[in-house]
Amino acid sequence: MTAVATPVSGTGIGLRQPHYREVFERLPALAFLEVHSENFFLDGGASLHALERARAAYPISLHGVGLSLGSADRLADDHLAKLKRLVERVEPALVSEHLCWGAIGGSHFNDLLPLPHTGATLALLADRIDRVQSALKRRILVENLSAYVEFRDSEMTETAFLAELARRTGCGLLLDINNLYVNAINFGFDPVARLAELQGDAIGQIHLAGHAVVDDCLIDTHGSLVCDPVWLLYEEACRRFGAKPTLIEWDTDLPALDVLLSQAAQASVIASRFDEVAHA
Amino acid sequence: MPELLDIQAGFAAALRDRDRTPATQAWLSGDGALIDRRMAIYRANMVASAEKALVAAYPVISQVVGDEFFHGLAREYQRRTPSTSGDLSTFGESFGQFLAKFEHTQSLPYLPDLARLEWAAHRAYGAADATDFDAAALAVVDDEQQAAIRFQWSPGLAVVGSRYPIVRIWTIHQPGHAGEFSVDWDRAEIALVARDGLAVSIADCGAGDAAFLEASLDGAPLGDAAATALQLHPDFDLGALLGRAFAARLVCGFTL
Numbered sequence: 001m002t003a004v005a006t007p008v009s010g011t012g013i014g015l016r017q018p019h020y021r022e023v024f025e026r027l028p029a030l031a032f033l034e035v036h037s038e039n040f041f042l043d044g045g046a047s048l049h050a051l052e053r054a055r056a057a058y059p060i061s062l063h064g065v066g067l068s069l070g071s072a073d074r075l076a077d078d079h080l081a082k083l084k085r086l087v088e089r090v091e092p093a094l095v096s097e098h099l100c101w102g103a104i105g106g107s108h109f110n111d112l113l114p115l116p117h118t119g120a121t122l123a124l125l126a127d128r129i130d131r132v133q134s135a136l137k138r139r140i141l142v143e144n145l146s147a148y149v150e151f152r153d154s155e156m157t158e159t160a161f162l163a164e165l166a167r168r169t170g171c172g173l174l175l176d177i178n179n180l181y182v183n184a185i186n187f188g189f190d191p192v193a194r195l196a197e198l199q200g201d202a203i204g205q206i207h208l209a210g211h212a213v214v215d216d217c218l219i220d221t222h223g224s225l226v227c228d229p230v231w232l233l234y235e236e237a238c239r240r241f242g243a244k245p246t247l248i249e250w251d252t253d254l255p256a257l258d259v260l261l262s263q264a265a266q267a268s269v270i271a272s273r274f275d276e277v278a279h280a
Numbered sequence: 281m282p283e284l285l286d287i288q289a290g291f292a293a294a295l296r297d298r299d300r301t302p303a304t305q306a307w308l309s310g311d312g313a314l315i316d317r318r319m320a321i322y323r324a325n326m327v328a329s330a331e332k333a334l335v336a337a338y339p340v341i342s343q344v345v346g347d348e349f350f351h352g353l354a355r356e357y358q359r360r361t362p363s364t365s366g367d368l369s370t371f372g373e374s375f376g377q378f379l380a381k382f383e384h385t386q387s388l389p390y391l392p393d394l395a396r397l398e399w400a401a402h403r404a405y406g407a408a409d410a411t412d413f414d415a416a417a418l419a420v421v422d423d424e425q426q427a428a429i430r431f432q433w434s435p436g437l438a439v440v441g442s443r444y445p446i447v448r449i450w451t452i453h454q455p456g457h458a459g460e461f462s463v464d465w466d467r468a469e470i471a472l473v474a475r476d477g478l479a480v481s482i483a484d485c486g487a488g489d490a491a492f493l494e495a496s497l498d499g500a501p502l503g504d505a506a507a508t509a510l511q512l513h514p515d516f517d518l519g520a521l522l523g524r525a526f527a528a529r530l531v532c533g534f535t536l
Contacts, residue, residue, distance in 0.1 A: 038367050042405075042407075110330070110363050111325045116284070148318040153307060214321075217321065
């Protein structure tokens, strides 16, 4: 399965409504912009108009938060149809979803809930991703999750699960370095060792974001600066996999655009020390 | 290990009801206290997602009642009417019905109608862009066929009537509102919700115009819609209304 859109390289930011005007006026030097797909599941109007304006100036990454690939009972065909319509309209450079579930029995929690990493879950996810990729007629990227609970009976790590999912389905991976770090702290594992379970050529994009610290737990809020350990882990990922398209993701307590641009510049400086092709 | 379906059903039950959390210990790592703390994070996320979607759809109501009270409304509405879609722009359609019944909003009886107005505006915001229509195209219709014209109205167009001054309440809560904030609480108002380019416009609508538009939006032909409006409101002026509707590009086409 080949992607029809031009692949991107370099650093981008998440485009959020309070920054629309400034981004369109300044057109900052960014490799791409990412938006949440579901915010544009509309028939027309100002939001879609803004997205089309962004699309005219930048490659777009459509990042889904509501498809719920891992729901045991069903894949939401109506949701997939809306995503397909948006993909056809925007012709994005990248389309991504999460390794999660969010709905069961007709109720949707509108959250990214964790899955047990078992052979049975792998078979379900592989089937779902096949269906999504054939409906969209393109490769999608699947992102590792921030989680606050984990399953006793998981048979493999999340990274090993994703590596196998990519091998089975041809999907790419969206490696969220902050999520990996959040889970490393929440569940007590070595995140560098987890990187070693991934194949660099499957990784199509990297996410960087901030998190909050609450009691004994890191919470993935996308509401603060990327922290130092996440920058170090990003550097390690670049060393291991080569430079990958990288996104600064910020959703809550949105700061001035310049803060995001400065974070993006910091990522570019790190990535520039590594080739785009993985080192042996 | 139980089936994934059972795990997800148990997880969902624990999110909705904290008392169901202990059952998840059978398949989640950690002791009961840890799982309880961690599941509380997901429970808070669930409410936060619902609240964010409701604030986006109901910005005026959230201002009227204040953030703290609105948070409580969102929590209770989400509990009674869980989201059914990964597309949160569809969440909250029945918020007005909830506000009409909820015991703690009875002192603000205009809220349900204000909610219907805001939902109509929310729908209009994302409605399809209107297609251009040249009123001169109506010239081809013979005189005896005119009563059979069925107008195609611009997507998102809606009429919301109330016993309360909902247009005024909506207007004084807009971010750019300049001027005074007085409200004549005895005034019943009908709102005409329409797209104006990419913006959403809310305007005070006369009762005759509203009766005509409601009938026409329901699919009634021009003659029947006008007769309905005239019967209820003898001062209804069809020509004036159509002139304004064409000028505001509310008509996108017609069928016979």
